[in-house]
Amino acid sequence: MRLLHTSDWHLGRSFHGVGMLDAQADFIDALVDTVREERVDAVLIAGDVYDRALPAVDTVRLLDSALERITGAGAVVVLSSGNHDSAARLGFGSALFERAGVHLRTRYEDIARPVILPAEGRPVAIYGIPYLEPRLAAGELGVEVPNHFSVTAAAVQRIREDILARERAGEPVASVVTAHTFASGGISSDSERDLAVGGLGAVPLDLFEEFSYTALGHLHGRQQLSPTVRYSGSPIPYSFSEARQAKGGWLLEFDGGGLASVEAVTWPARRRLAVLRGKLEDLLADPDLAEAEEAYCQVTLTDSQRPAKAMELLRTRFPDTLVLAFDPEGGARGPAQTYSQRLAKATDDLDICCGFLEHVRSRSAADEEKDLFIEILNKVREAEAAQ
Structure with missing residues (x-):
């Protein structure tokens, strides 16, 4: 039986x-x-x-x-x-x-x-x-x-x-x-x-x-x-x-x-699962991760700052990346702050804008983004002066 x-x-x-x-x-x-x-x-x-x-x-x-x-x-x-x-x-x-x-x-x-x-x-x-x-x-x-x-x-x-x-x-x-x-x-x-x-x-x-x-x-x-x-x-x-x-x-x-x-x-699964952790550049280059290219992936990035277009770049090699997390290596980002705490420490309008951007995406504003903020803020000030 x-x-x-x-x-x-x-x-x-x-x-x-x-x-x-x-x-x-x-x-x-x-x-x-x-x-x-x-x-x-x-x-x-x-x-x-x-x-x-x-x-x-x-x-x-x-x-x-x-x-x-x-x-x-x-x-x-x-x-x-x-x-x-x-x-x-x-x-x-x-x-x-x-x-x-x-x-x-x-x-x-x-x-x-x-x-x-x-x-x-x-x-x-x-x-x-x-x-x-x-x-x-x-x-x-x-x-x-x-x-x-x-x-x-x-x-x-x-x-x-x-x-x-x-x-x-x-x-x-x-x-x-x-x-x-x-x-x-x-x-x-x-x-x-x-x-x-x-x-x-x-x-x-x-x-x-x-x-x-x-x-x-x-x-x-x-x-x-x-x-x-x-x-x-x-x-x-x-x-x-x-x-x-x-x-x-x-x-x-x-x-x-x-x-x-x-x-x-x-019973073998149709798709295996892969749990990856490391810096974005390393994950994209590591030859030992070839099998993960055909797997459903959970990825934790340890870069000190969240890379731009991280999911898009990961999927060029690991197309079935389903979960993306961010955990800076060694706690490089320091203790988490609320946006209110960041706002209290801001010194000017540009600092407020850049701080908000960093808060919502865990990456500092790039130079071109700062230039864009400055351009927008100047236009706002000009419009206020004209009124």
């Missing part, structure tokens, strides 16, 4: 203004190939299949195609909702989809209703915990204190009771749980968004220890919290903080005794 653990597809998301739908379609191609080549029996999607509650039409079509292709390749799908998904909309038609091998877990009442996959020895029971917003889930789950720990613990308890009932009935199972949450021990990156207003609500790792495997979603870096509790991470990078991460999922193998092995599956 083979399962493929994925999460955080975020279909429909953009990357610094660049649409990602084509890159997401590439990832789905790679996933379907993996399902066929590895003879995967079930694909797990641990939340955030969409990037927003109301996805665009093209995004919905992409998911529709993905589900049809995965099931057509011989695997069932178990999809639980995340904090970016609309549980009600994603769960539409769940009873009908189940007949086609797509099992949606978006409702509290389905938490303890597993997808049973027959296997030699013990069958595999897959339980899906949808994202639990504490204020909404507490009442449904009979919890008095609405926080992430309490609602997750209540959901896990329901699953434990179902597993125990099966054991008492002489039908033991290997248990797999999907959940979209922040488990303590995970390492976050910039493109995740907080699960709780005012702070991230973490749940302790030991909540999941007794299950054969827990497939987590929410953090975008693939990581192992314990041998049986892991994040698959997002299938493609969604922030420059993920530039060095290998993207993919986890391939699980079950035998008659339970979980036998877990191995990483990596």
Whole structure:
């Protein structure tokens, strides 16, 4: 029995203004190939299949195609909702989809209703915990204190009771749980968004220890919290903080005794990410940066003054520079001042104009710019004198 653990597809998301739908379609191609080549029996999607509650039409079509292709390749799908998904909309038609091998877990009442996959020895029971917003889930789950720990613990308890009932009935199972949450021990990156207003609500790792495997979603870096509790991470990078991460999922193998092995599956991204730092002249000349010419780039310039037309010049070599920052080497510019502080120190009208220009673009006025200011100020004075 083979399962493929994925999460955080975020279909429909953009990357610094660049649409990602084509890159997401590439990832789905790679996933379907993996399902066929590895003879995967079930694909797990641990939340955030969409990037927003109301996805665009093209995004919905992409998911529709993905589900049809995965099931057509011989695997069932178990999809639980995340904090970016609309549980009600994603769960539409769940009873009908189940007949086609797509099992949606978006409702509290389905938490303890597993997808049973027959296997030699013990069958595999897959339980899906949808994202639990504490204020909404507490009442449904009979919890008095609405926080992430309490609602997750209540959901896990329901699953434990179902597993125990099966054991008492002489039908033991290997248990797999999907959940979209922040488990303590995970390492976050910039493109995740907080699960709780005012702070991230973490749940302790030991909540999941007794299950054969827990497939987590929410953090975008693939990581192992314990041998049986892991994040698959997002299938493609969604922030420059993920530039060095290998993207993919986890391939699980079950035998008659339970979980036998877990191995990483990596899918190459359509475009790599490059994080560059240095002086503009050096970046444009450095031969070691040739690979970055085909990458999406985040550039931090360390010139003592912000170079003129910096983005335009960078894009002559790195056409897909998406983010440009300025951090003078050694703090050459000194402490930041507000414009009011600059204005208080100005000695004349020319100083005011040049100070404003420097404030808004982090570069002193060039000689020709000063000459232009002088010409304009003289014309203003002449007009005032004429009045």
